[in-house]
Amino acid sequence: MNGNYGWGLPIQASTFAKEIDLGIYAIHGIMFAIFILWSVFFVYLLVRYRARPGVPSEHWETGTLQSMIPDLIVLGIEICLILFYALPAWSRIKMTVPPEGKSNVVEIVAEQFAWTVHYPGADAKFGRSNAALVDAQNPAGLDAADDAGKDDVVTVNELHIPLGKPTVVYLSSKDVIHSLFIPEFRVKQDAMPGMKIPVWFEPTLTGKFEIGCAQLCGIAHSIMRADVFVHTPEEYEKWLAAQHPQTQPY
Amino acid sequence: MSATATQALGPSKTTTGIPNGKLGVWLFLTSEVMLFATLFTSYIVLRMSAPSWPRGWEELNVPLAALNTVILITSSVTVVLAYAAACERDKAKFNAYLWITILLACAFLVVKSFEYGHKFTHHHFPSTSIFFAVYFTTTGLHGLHVILGIAYFAWLSYWAKDNWDHELFVGRVEYGGLYWHFVDIVWIFLFPALYLL
Amino acid sequence: MTHHDSHHGHGPDDFISKYVFSVDHKVIGLQYLITSLLFLLFGFILIMVLRWQLAYPDQPIPFIGNLILGSTGGVVTPELYNQLGAMHGTIMIFLGVVPLGVAAFGNYVLPLQIGAPDMAFPRLNMMSYWIYLPGGLLMLSSFIMPGGAAQSGWTSYPPLSIINPGQTVWLLAMVLIITSSLLGSINFLVTTLNMRAEGMSLMRMPIFVWAQFVTAVLLLLAFPPLEAASILQLMDRVAGTSFYLPAGLVVNGEALKVSGGGQPLLWQHLFWFLAHPEVYVLILPAMGICAEIIANNTRKPLFGYKELVGSMMFIGGMSFVVWAHHMFLSGMSASLGNFFLVTTMIISVPSVAVLTCLVYSLKGGSIRFTTAMLFALAFLPMFGIGGLTGLPLGITVTDIYLHDTYYVIGHFHYVVVTGSIIALMAGVYHWFPKWFGRKMSEGLGKLHFWTTIVCMNGIFFPMFITGLAGQQRRLYDPTAQLHNLTTQPLNVVSSVFAWLLFLAQLPFIWNFFRSIWHGEKVGDNPWEATTLEWACPSPPPHGNFEKPPKVYRGPYEYNVGKKAAWVPQHVAEVKA
Structure with missing residues (x-):
């Protein structure tokens, strides 16, 4: 029985375990990708724009729509997750009960x-x-x-x-x-x-x-x-x- | 008083033009609305999920509550008259109306205590049923608000003695009146919700 | 309600009215600061004891065990464990982070930033503190009362909370704390709306002020429902009502003598109706603080001021319609779950927008890595992790598995500890010179920063792994269940880092108190900042400004073309 458990998710022993795990893995994959990309950009900004003598900062407040891009990406991912994963799976697992x-x-x-x-x-x-x-x-x-x-x-x-x-x-x-x-x-x-x-x-x-x-x-x-x-x-x-x-x- | 403080703090010199006290009272009443709205929502939820719910008029004393409604509405009128008297700078009239308001509020509590006493002698306690739990909790909380109003008006009448010409005086009468109307309105919702439905 | 009579240019002279029952927003702010930092420390000590039991179940605490838990020989009993857990949550949130983020920083900084001489209602402000402190002390005193402290978790779900000992004091203390917060929020709202200096239009207010404003709205609207809910629970406990108790309960083999007819779910709805906005009460001031510090230390205007303001308002509004994502598995109708799934996903978008704006603000900057800036920068990725891990919890299906596991604990600690508390630390380093006229040591500050960040991640990251392995929260002894055995070493890792985190705070405590008297002396504006709080002396006198400031420009005018490196808001002409 202890073989059922490890350092990750336990073994899958029900029909919908795979479906739930798929969501957990996919979301973590997305999270990981977003975080890595974001971190690279973040570190780049910190190094590139560190204070250096004789280099002043730039005066600008708002760019174009580019600030919306991360929002739109996240929103898109979330809409897909809701429509193609959460709603159907939730209705199968929690909203319906077998006869x-x-x-x-x-x-x-x-x-x-x-x-x-x-x-x-x-x-x-x-x-x-x-x-x-x-x-x-x-x-x-x-x-x-x-x-x-x-x-x-x-x-x-x-x-x-x-x-x-x-x-x-x-x-x-x-x-x-x-x-x-x-x-x-x-x-x-x-x-x-x-x-x-x-x-x-x-x-x-x-x-x-x-x-x-x-x-x-x-x-x-x-x-x-x-x-x-x-x-x-x-x-x-x-x-x-x-x-x-x-x-x-x- | 330093120029700084007066300029920024004077009642008529706020950024929005609304006196601080007035804005504060309205915000306070907003939070009070949320408080009573929560209680009403809980009441609705509990009642809808209950298999049976007693008719208010069968368990409670409607004539006494109707009397209380009249008393509280009258006191709302007298508090407005007190405010009008304060605006007209008629001290005697102001005091008369303020004290009528206080007396009416006390009368409300006396009637309420008769109601409570009657329930207790018939062994109806908050623990008796969910209906009485709702009844005692909501009317009790409302009663606390009435007591708070009485305390405020009593303090106001005392404070008015020496501060009749204070720049904030009329405002304080008005804020007390706003609060009192709110207490009145809560009762106007409670009365049908508990006694008549 | 208003008392300006006592408002003179110079303050009162006697000790009591100057430092104890003061009506000066700065003194009250510092009172809140010290008190809430002490509560944070106390809540932290509770969890250090609790984490011993999690790491080494049923073993006596070495060295100090007999000293603090003499009656049990140093072993943490299940009763004590549950008390520690419930009180840790309650103290950290209601007595630590909220008073620190809202009342301490808000009180001190907000009136200065809008150019006001004080709060709108100084005496009400004093009352808020003097209701908060007894409320907090009452909460603490429950440990020594018969029955001990509350032991039903900070969420206090009935029926457990109604049959458990210790809960009555918790409820009474909560009513006091809530009342204090309500009075404070009214004060903040009126001050922000009514006390602004000439020229300080709404869209010239610093982001910190906006954050506090939205927070105050949330407090004003979300706290009364919890107050009502607490009153109902109090009635259930002391008057024998059954608002949250259905009929037919059998506890310990004996039928509970109550009328029944209540709904345990009602409490959960009312509680989370408060407690989800409460999450944003914890995080919005933190975002505001980070925005201030990032603008100041990048030496350039914030990216997307309007987007930030809009996002915060949107977050505030949406936070009232997401509460039941804490209740997907509570027995609430499953189709309601779909609604709250959608709203939860929607509210994540403005949070992403805030992070995006703060990160883009770095672009084109000339970044100074002060201690305050390091903390503010750390907020970004750490809050990012907290936000991202909210995703599988907000999705109904994955929440089935992750709900009530350590994954949840990891998630909200990343938000509140490495998010809010990190940002609040940034605020302490940033505004310390304004409070005391002296700077904190940068060297000790950086030591504090790096050790703290490492320890915090060491505590909370393993929780994601134990959570994925299925370890439930609030277990007295995780090893009592087979599925928790393999990941038990990670509980030890978390605990060790928790104890190390305590050591990492010692330089901060030393630095803080030493710098009050012996720190490097600084002028009015050591960070060369543009907002109004730096336009008055450090520390500001009673009444704050020598003469009422007049505002001519937006809050972050750094590097204005070739004319000047930075232009404060109250300066009319930009000198070439």
Whole structure:
């Protein structure tokens, strides 16, 4: 798992990771080019126009349109970035969510300082949950009276998902603002108390990845982490079947 | 006083021709508009996102608030009359109108305190619901502005005793009046927003 | 509101009214200068302690650990860590850079540059300082209060800020600080509009005055919303309301007893509605200072005076419609993200224009490399890096990955530290002779400059790399998460440079205080500058000018043809 991380961006493990990285690399390339060109010009000016005895300064205030050229270049680059990159990619990644029928759906509830993952089980329906029922045996507070919850599975600080189809996470928080961050997937979304926010991603690699909290949430913010396990579909079914449904008596 | 200071600072000799005090008061009121605009925006946002919101007239006392509206509008008139009296150099009239304004402002607070007291005896506190949170916070902040106005007018009436002929005197009455109109206008927005909608 | 009665050509004689409760804009400016520099130092000390924990998690601080953190044996606890982080941000921004850039330089230099004898409301000016100081001290005192200082970050996002200890004092102090800034901004606006010397038309005002003017407008319009937002948060904390609390919160396994119905996002909107203009409050005075120093030391007029003024006004206006680019991932509607993406890209254009004008100003100049000029020149590439790295953060898609990582920390520190603070340092070296009639040592100044620049880059550049590797901000122990392990050595690098930066400030502190009494004596106009502040004695007497100055020309008349090397604004005839 540590091979996932280096001195640059972590490995790409979701479908849109490449698209996000493309933007990061391209923008940094542009930034680097602008900065180098600009610096050369800047140093040239400093050397060329250093104070020398007998050489007076020139008296001029405004040139022609040449002062607008850097503005126009930057504006042009930005318009291209907006039109051909940011708007389409943002609409694919954040503004649309894959249909639930074709996705793996889970709920994640963040709290100080843990991630509770709620899987709907075979019936694909989430059981009713109630914060008042939460205890050590029932971290999601599932209501035993609700039939839809009979086959539900709950894991704490572990997210298990299958390869090959998108996962839609309904993200919420019990107490303060947290932020679901999976570096390898290039996923980040704040968990806002009082809201249920859909987040989606489709893994491209099996293995173990990391969830971190990216929004200051209290004194144990830095240890609020979890593991993501991406299984092949068969392994995932096996894993799910082996789980003890949450509301059944032990 | 040195020539320098007088020349640049004299009330009528500013670069724009507008007295410093007047410009300052208008800018101050601009920031006050931003303050109350923020509160109103928050009110709108909270109300629009709430599943249900009580009708103002069911929770609050509309007749008392209507009485307060009349009181505050009357005080806006009397403060203008006080300013007119100051311009006409009629000291007795000025003092009379200024004190009527102060009394009306105090009356407003008395009525308001009855309203608050009534709410408290019925166990309606800012923590009761988001509606009462908005109600107490906005009217409370407005009430603080009323108290500030009373303090300013009281100081003005004291200061007027010895400074009736001061070059800044009329200006200070006018600035107090501008502020008071603003306080009045805030109430005129608060009244329907909280009680009638 | 106006009190001119006390305004005599000579000032008051007793110590208290001359140096403590002074109404003289110059004394108030220096009060702000010293106070805000001390706050900067204090905020810096906080981060030096914090950076120990980041570099060497959970290890006790050697040598001084027991001295400063006796109860924990020198280990920085998570509570303390979060307090240090929140207070570092708050102190640096609201008590350090803004008062230094706006109140200190603005107070001292602005009235002089427009030829005014004082601010429009001298007593209000005094009040601003005497509200700011208690506000600042109240903020500091929160460290020794039960529950400690605020620990929810300088952004104070609810619900965390409402359930965390220490926040009430933070809010009360903020209300004081905001009030002080508001009074100050009214004063600056009226002074700039109303107190100009004869002939000082708006388009003859130095760029610094324009920068302060636009800044004051931003403060006037942006601070009241934060004041209102703070009042609402204060109500949530002390009166039990739930403006920012939705129903059904469960904290530590217990249901929170509040009515609910509030919106945590509301705070973020109100906060950033202030805090984005606030970024320009931090940077505009810096731009103004650099413009002054660059014009003076290139010995030629500024390139594009009108473009500079226009750009600054455009920046000021636009800064009110970009706030939610801090909130792309907050749960706000994703289509709103597109709107703020576009406005954010638009606002970068005038910033580029300002940089372009300042760089082109060098062309054709005869550049003197004084210490002040070195700092002002360093501002250009350093602010450039800060601005450029804002690009991937302002683009919604790349922000998904970079948001709330160290990349953000690197970005805004390049803007505020190597941008604003560098420029403010330039201002100190440039105007020091005016304040005290003596120059600071150029040798020590250059030592200060080079060590400072190297250290600052050593601190902030590695943050881009840790950020790209995914290290989140505000982590007590970054090594607790696997993806932060490989780049941990860079946290050590940043920390070491932070401690070195402290050493690099010692020559400055020595130079500053030594030069007040023992610096090289200079005349009224040691830099041969053209603006009005150099037309009065150094330091200027009470009332500033011997007789009211009259302005005949623009602010940067250097090398006027063959006639003169430089012509001050108040000189009527150019002598051949």
